[in-house]
Amino acid sequence: MDHTDLYIDGAWHKGAERFDVINPATETVLASVASADIADADAALNAAERAMADWAARTPRDRSEVLRKAWELMTARLEEFARLITLENGKARADALGEATYAAEFFRWFAEEAVRADGLVTQAPASGARILVQHKPAGLAVLVTPWNYPAAMGTRKIAPALAAGCAVIIKPASETPLTMLALMPLLEEAGVPPGLVNVLPSKKTGALVDHMLHDPRVRVVSFTGSTGVGRKLLHAAADQVLKPAMELGGNAPLIVFDDADLDEAVEGTMLAKMRNLGEACTAANRIYVQDGVAEEFTRRLTERMAALKVGDGSDPTVDVGPLVNADTRDKVAEFVADAVAKGARVECGGTTPEGTGFYYPPTVLSGVPENADCVHDEIFGPVAALQTFSDQDEVIRRANDTEYGLVAYVFSRDFKRALQVCERLEYGMVGLNRGLVSDPAAPFGGVKQSGLGREGGHEGMLEFMETQYISASW
Known part of the structure; x- marks a missing residue:
């Protein structure tokens, strides 16, 4: 150097x-x-x-x-x-x-x-x-x-x-x-x-x-x-x-409504969750999917996450590198173990690999309960924690039920309804049908x-x- x-x-x-x-x-x-x-x-x-x-x-x-x-x-x-x-x-x-x-x-x-x-x-x-x-x-x-x-x-x-x-x-x-x-x-x-x-x-x-x-x-x-x-x-x-x-810090909710374009929603979730390996305050931490599309969304997201190649980031064919240090990796593993012990299901990933490097595989958890630690704290790693919802008012209440207010994400083809939801979310930034909000020309910050x-x-x-x-x- x-x-x-x-x-x-x-x-x-x-x-x-x-x-x-x-x-x-x-x-x-x-x-x-x-x-x-x-x-x-x-x-x-x-x-x-x-x-x-x-x-x-x-x-x-x-x-x-x-x-x-x-x-x-x-x-x-x-x-x-x-x-x-x-x-x-x-x-x-x-x-x-x-x-x-x-x-x-x-x-x-x-x-x-x-x-x-x-x-x-x-x-x-x-x-x-x-x-x-x-x-x-x-x-x-x-x-x-x-x-x-x-x-x-x-x-x-x-x-x-x-x-x-x-x-x-x-x-x-x-x-x-x-x-x-x-x-x-x-x-x-x-x-x-x-x-x-x-x-x-x-x-x-x-x-x-x-x-x-x-x-x-x-x-x-x-x-x-x-x-x-x-x-x-x-x-x-x-x-x-x-x-x-x-x-x-952040604890970003990502909300997928029944009427969302699922291709757009999955792509946006991948970006919001996996950009920088999830080691970002803007990372989607709680993913709420409406009942009518929950099964299909979970299947598509799991396919995408499981297909990512893990390895040394200096290899241009690698999608997912290591986490920054052992403590960060171990904390991610603890979040997964806690969620599974409380009833979550592992759709892919979920196991710390052996060998050199601070790696953790892309992981999808479905059926994550409200009392799981990862619902209330930043995961800061490649773990997508999925929950379901049925009612709009209910999901807004759950999304706002945190001390944090940095960023939220909303996916819906009903633009009027989506904007109404955005205005009710207690966050400094909202990605509407987008998994990325960071832009030098925009005021980045939270409440x-x-x-x-x-x-x-x-x-x-x-x-x-x-x-x-x-x-x-x-």
Whole structure:
């Protein structure tokens, strides 16, 4: 691996300690990576403060051109990034290439948004004073990203922050830091000045991030990960009253009505369930199928899932790679065992294979009872948990019966009924006759315990800006 050190102020630093990154397909060490400590965090904060003074003063077009160049450079190197994603995360080549393409697109989208931080000039109705509203860079931003999308979760935060005029310190997941480190030479080539983006891999995440969140120069914290960790970061952010952007856990329902196009529904379910091997907060976690089509839907989905080829994701013929680590695989196996013990039926898969690698086969469970653990917690693996329903009001109640509210999916050919159902679902996003909702041009985010704020769309840039109002008379 070319880059395994800390990236601070446009230079590589060895760090006092190191940790190993493991290939989940072979369980061998990919690289030894530098582990940042408090002194490294302070160096990154100092560098970011210096860099932001100049960057925030640049014209929006200047910032836009740098981001556009980053998109061009990353698009030219998608295969390189896909290979690295597969090596450290395990996902199959096609999935990794899809992530790399998606990740690059954030640079293009926010290159376009950088010039559209529109303000307002109007007249106060009572006083007659002019009201001037503008959006300004919020300040230094600390970005904390998960292991399931090593490239996209970083670019989805870096691009809008830079578009807004902010400098960032990014702390990538210790399972998958290599992709983000590999992005730094590309950003240099695109024209990102030293210190504007700093990368601090670390095995001491809690202490490192807590230290940065208590530095008065930091004004934004953006986190993607579990709701439990998000709550802790929100507590820490409260001490400095930081601007939080939190994309947290999910428990996505997918509803298939009797009148759905079953080909479309099965295809959408495969995408919503198996994209990234189910290791996604947007993955369909509870699949509700109306009684009239339950048997046929189960048969078709089982055929599709059973036909997937499992193996090392670096093999282009493989559909399903390993899970990211042993703990994730074992948790998936426990969910399946619990559901079966409570009455669920295994239609395919369901057994942990022997041998090297953190593999778990694509699995379909039918007749999953409401008291199964997988109904109430994220599976984060290739397991489709099927339940049936008869009544529309009943399935909406069951779908909303969770503390989470990130994404839901609805399949029906009755567009009027489908939209009515969508409006009653307590989720920040809904896929209607689609198994994919993520798009750089759309505001990604949830309600309830699934987070605060939005990433992507125009809203994604505003998360890194503050609104200033000026009252004037002329």
